[in-house]
Structure formats: C-alpha cells, structure tokens
Amino acid sequence: MNGHRIGLIGLGGMVQSHIRWLAAEGRFRVVAASDVNESALAAVGDQLGLPAEKRYADFARLIADPDVDAVVSVTPNHIHAAIMQACLEAGKPFLGEKPFTRVFEEAAPLLAQYERQPVAGMIGFSYRYTPAFRYARELLRDGRLGEVRSFSIQYLQGWGAAPNNTPYIWRFNKDITGTGTLGDLGSHMIDLARFLFGEFAELSAQLRTFIPERPDPATGGMVRIEVDDFVSFQARMAGGAVGVFQSSRNAIGSGNQHEVSVYGDAGTLHATTLDPDRLIWIREEAPGQLARAVLDVPERCKTTQYGDFLAMLDGVPTDGLPDFMDGYRNQEVLDAVIRSDAEKRAVRVGASD
Numbered sequence: 001m002n003g004h005r006i007g008l009i010g011l012g013g014m015v016q017s018h019i020r021w022l023a024a025e026g027r028f029r030v031v032a033a034s035d036v037n038e039s040a041l042a043a044v045g046d047q048l049g050l051p052a053e054k055r056y057a058d059f060a061r062l063i064a065d066p067d068v069d070a071v072v073s074v075t076p077n078h079i080h081a082a083i084m085q086a087c088l089e090a091g092k093p094f095l096g097e098k099p100f101t102r103v104f105e106e107a108a109p110l111l112a113q114y115e116r117q118p119v120a121g122m123i124g125f126s127y128r129y130t131p132a133f134r135y136a137r138e139l140l141r142d143g144r145l146g147e148v149r150s151f152s153i154q155y156l157q158g159w160g161a162a163p164n165n166t167p168y169i170w171r172f173n174k175d176i177t178g179t180g181t182l183g184d185l186g187s188h189m190i191d192l193a194r195f196l197f198g199e200f201a202e203l204s205a206q207l208r209t210f211i212p213e214r215p216d217p218a219t220g221g222m223v224r225i226e227v228d229d230f231v232s233f234q235a236r237m238a239g240g241a242v243g244v245f246q247s248s249r250n251a252i253g254s255g256n257q258h259e260v261s262v263y264g265d266a267g268t269l270h271a272t273t274l275d276p277d278r279l280i281w282i283r284e285e286a287p288g289q290l291a292r293a294v295l296d297v298p299e300r301c302k303t304t305q306y307g308d309f310l311a312m313l314d315g316v317p318t319d320g321l322p323d324f325m326d327g328y329r330n331q332e333v334l335d336a337v338i339r340s341d342a343e344k345r346a347v348r349v350g351a352s353d
Contacts, residue, residue: 003027004313007068009059009083010075010097011035011044018074019048021306028306034062059083063090070313073097077183078176081106084121088113093120095309099187100327102178104335111328120312123327125191126305127258128320132271132279134301136262137196137320139281145264152244153192155185155258160211160229160249168214168223180227182207182337185247185258190333191322192260193245197237200333200349205233205340210250233337277302 022028034056035041045055056062063086071094081101087094101107207228216223232246259272267283285291308321336349
C-alpha cells in the first residue's frame with residue numbers, strides 16, 4: 001500500500017518520540033516541518049534531510065503545502081485550535097495533541113466548522129494504547145464484571161512537588177495552557193473514563209494550586225502561578241456508574257502513575273501504566289471465597305497510536321480511535337470541571353446552567 005507524506009508541526013521535546021513512532025510503522029514519510037524556533041527547525045530539518053523550502057516558520061504554509069498529505073502537531077495548548085482550524089479549512093487529516101483546545105471557548109467554533117466540513121482527525125489520547133486499559137475495555141464489554149457500579153481513576157506524577165523546586169516553565173503559564181494538571185493529566189483521566197464507560201452526565205469538582213510561586217530561570221525572580229497543581233472530582237456517567245477522579249503533579253514517588261479500578265457485581269479490575277501488560281481481576285469463586293488473578297494482556301490488545309493513525313488515513317478507522325469528537329467531548333468535561341470548581345456546585349456536562 002502507498003505511504004503517507006507527513007507535515008510535522010512543533011519540534012520541541014516530544015518530537016523525537018513522534019519521529020520514532022512514525023518511522024516504526026514503515027509507511028510514513030516526513031516531508032515538511034514547522035516551528036517558530038529557528039534552531040529547532042534547522043536541527044530537525046537536517047536530521048530528516050528536508051530541503052530548505054520544506055522548513056516552515058509558519059505552520060499555515062506547511063498545512064497548505066500540496067506535498068503534505070496529513071499533519072502531525074506536537075505543540076503547546078494555545079496553538080491547538082489554530083492548527084486544527086487550518087487543517088479543517090484545508091481538508092487535511094491530522095493528529096493533534098491533547099487537550100483538544102486551551103479553553104472550551106476555542107472548541108465550540110471548531111465543532112461548527114467540523115460539522116460543515118468534516119475532516120479525519122485524531123487527538124493524542126495516547127493512554128488508549130496502554131494494553132491493560134484496552135483489555136479492561138474488552139472485559140467490560142464482554143460483561144465479565146457484571147453491572148459496573150463504580151470506579152476510580154487517578155493520574156499522579158511527582159515532578160512538580162515542593163522539594164523539587166521545579167522552575168517556572170510553559171506548563172505553568174495560564175496564557176499557554178489554560179489549566180494546569182487538569183488539562184495536562186486530567187484530560188487523560190477523562191478520556192480513559194469515556195473509553196471504558198461512555199459519556200459523563202454530571203460532576204462535582206475542586207481545583208487547587210499548592211505552590212503559588214515558582215522561580216523563573218530567565219529572570220531569577222518568582223512568578224505567580226495561576227494554574228492548578230491538583231484536581232479531584234466525582235462524576236455520574238450517563239450509563240449510571242459513578243466515578244472518583246484525582247490527579248496531581250505533586251505526588252512524590254509517582255513517576256507516571258495512571259490507573260483505574262473498576263467495581264462490578266461480578267468482580268473488580270485494576271489496570272495501571274506501571275504494569276501495562278497485565279491487570280488484576282478479583283472475583284468470587286464461591287460464596288464468601290475470593291480469587292485474585294493476574295491476567296496477561298493478549299496480543300490483540302497491543303496496538304499503537306500511529307497504527308491507528310495509519311488506519312484512519314487509509315480510510316478504515318478502528319474501533320476506539322480517539323477522533324475529533326472525542327477531543328471535543330473531552331473539552332466539554334474539562335469545562336464542566338472548571339465551572340464546578342468556580343461555582344462550588346455539581347454541574348451537568350455539556351450544559352451551561
């Protein structure tokens with residue numbers, strides 16, 4: 001089958017991983033790159049052997065390039081909406097980073113444009129490709145847990161904790177990110193819940209900023225932090241299950257701990273990124289007799305994000321691919337979390353009451 005010519009936007013710290021993932025699939029070729037940072041553009045352009053005319057400071061020119069079949073965007077949050085808008089206008093398929101947009105006000109016009117002119121789009125909810133999470137979804141769909149009553153999801157990291165004296169970086173800049181831990185890690189929690197249990201109905205949330213100032217390496221001064229370090233919320237899903245969520249970048253000892261526990265009438269499942277190829281299943285073998293099993297994830301559950309991107313571009317998107325509407329619905333939930341915290345009450349997801 002033919003390959004796909006990729007235009008790569010955003011050449012910062014994550015781009016090398018994306019270059020490797022693209023190469024691993026064997027049918028992608030990066031033909032253009034874009035970044036406002038001249039040195040990054042030069043370095044990656046040289047690495048990929050791109051001619052000078054395929055190195056763009058303006059991402060809009062890359063998207064308009066007729067030699068670019070599809071776009072991969074690896075940028076900070078504040079550019080997400082503009083890149084998706086340009087892709088929609090040009091009819092270019094894309095893979096964009098999460099969260100969908102910086103704030104919900106940027107998402108609504110994109111939905112209107114998408115409904116006028118749909119374009120194949122994928123949002124980088126990469127933890128859909130954790131094998132244990134995919135196997136948990138399969139077991140839930142097969143009814144192995146019976147009726148699911150409740151679940152808990154957490155996503156914890158420790159790099160922002162006070163003893164680390166973490167400096168001010170773009171992830172703490174509200175103008176760039178919109179939110180802190182909520183958009184960075186919380187968007188993955190929300191996506192995992194939707195992946196496993198369907199849509200959100202209502203929730204009640206709180207956001208906290210634990211460290212109000214951080215040192216700015218550029219000036220040596222302190223910068224006031226306006227984004228959250230911690231988020232927690234309770235939610236009722238449209239299907240009836242209730243969930244408890246927490247996320248923090250201040251959890252000492254947690255490197256990248258994203259996990260879910262599911263409680264059903266026929267048992268309990270635990271799945272985590274810390275053990276991505278196995279999950280724990282606890283069930284009653286006889287009245288009052290519990291059995292605990294560690295299940296190996298079958299090979300059929302081991303797919304990749306770029307494998308799904310390839311399938312989308314080939315016109316045969318797979319079940320569970322995080323598409324444009326998954327990004328939009330995720331942003332609706334993020335907005336509900338923000339409104340619930342601000343108004344100190346439970347709110348319906350997708351409603352402005």
